[in-house]
Amino acid sequence: MGLLRGMGLTAPKKPAPKTRTKARVAPTTVSQLRVAGIAQPVEVRRSPRARRLSLKVDGATDTVRVTVPPRVGDAEVAGFVGRHLDWVNARLAALPPRQPFIDGMAVPLLGRSAVIRHDPGRRGGARLVEGPAGLDLYVGGEAEFLNRRATDFLKAEARRHLSALTAETAARADLRATAVSVRDTRSRWGSCSATGRISYSWRLILAPPQIVHYVVAHEVAHLKEMNHGPKFWALCAALAGDVDKPRAWLKAHGAKLHRFG
The missing domain is CATH 3.30.2010.10 (Metalloproteases ("zincins"), catalytic domain)
Structure with a gap:
């Protein structure tokens, strides 16, 4: 790789480029937040990949989950969930009842x-x-x-x-x-x-x-x-x-x- 093919000479070595240290990506953190109007705590996931606030009701775990960028504070999260309170409670109410396995079922x-x-x-x-x-x-x-x-x-x-x-x-x-x-x-x-x-x-x-x-x-x-x-x-x-x-x-x-x- 170091030969100049047309002349048969070896090109002088270039100084090795300085290696850049990759910036570490902050891990996703998970916390809980009480929001007025919702019975259970809201799960807040602060992710470096998030570019906006997103809201989800997880039907498998009955969890209200908000994914947000890392610098978004709890007050902003609570306000965001509060503006969608009717939607959240409607989704929770629509979840099928849990059915443990019992005799005769x-x-x-x-x-x-x-x-x-x-x-x-x-x-x-x-x-x-x-x-x-x-x-x-x-x-x-x-x-x-x-x-x-x-x-x-x-x-x-x-x-x-x-x-x-x-x-x-x-x-x-x-x-x-x-x-x-x-x-x-x-x-x-x-x-x-x-x-x-x-x-x-x-x-x-x-x-x-x-x-x-x-x-x-x-x-x-x-x-x-x-x-x-x-x-x-x-x-x-x-x-x-x-x-x-x-x-x-x-x-x-x-x-x-x-x-x-």
Whole structure:
């Protein structure tokens, strides 16, 4: 790289440029703020990436969240939320009620309904049985542990179903995920890392099959296209078929899935 090709001479070394130290980006900070007219504290996220104030009601956690630039003070945040008080309270009131898993409750399960049957004398884990009237989910142990045990069963079912569906979908595109896991994610239904590890929200097991197929196709498509460009959406549509209706369903009904358990 140091030769002047036309003359066969070596160019004199230039002094090395001074290296500039990158300015450290301040981390996002999270605090709570009481605002008149709202029962719970407002979560304030001060982010160096924020250019304006934005307001959100998180249906998964019942959280009123404001994202603001770092130098915005609490008084300005409170004033901003206060000007949108009617909108915030309307969103909170519209949230579906929370539904812990209890005896006799019907739980959506991949487009079907499974009725929880508490059987105190039953040992071992929960068991799904095809009964004369449909699916029954038998859960043993003390009543106080029913919600947790039903949740554990559904998580295991989600892991089993999503792992198999991911392998099947990836094979259709000549792709392969390096690992599949489930978590109780709140902000996304699935994710795919650069190393090919795919993670899903276990709550997808509560959604209709076509919704689950779309989310799996979405993450499998990321194994090849780590973006949301035209090639990604073309592959996603090829694997899932319709993508618009599932996306609309998740937007309209996704919050309800987070209310279970």
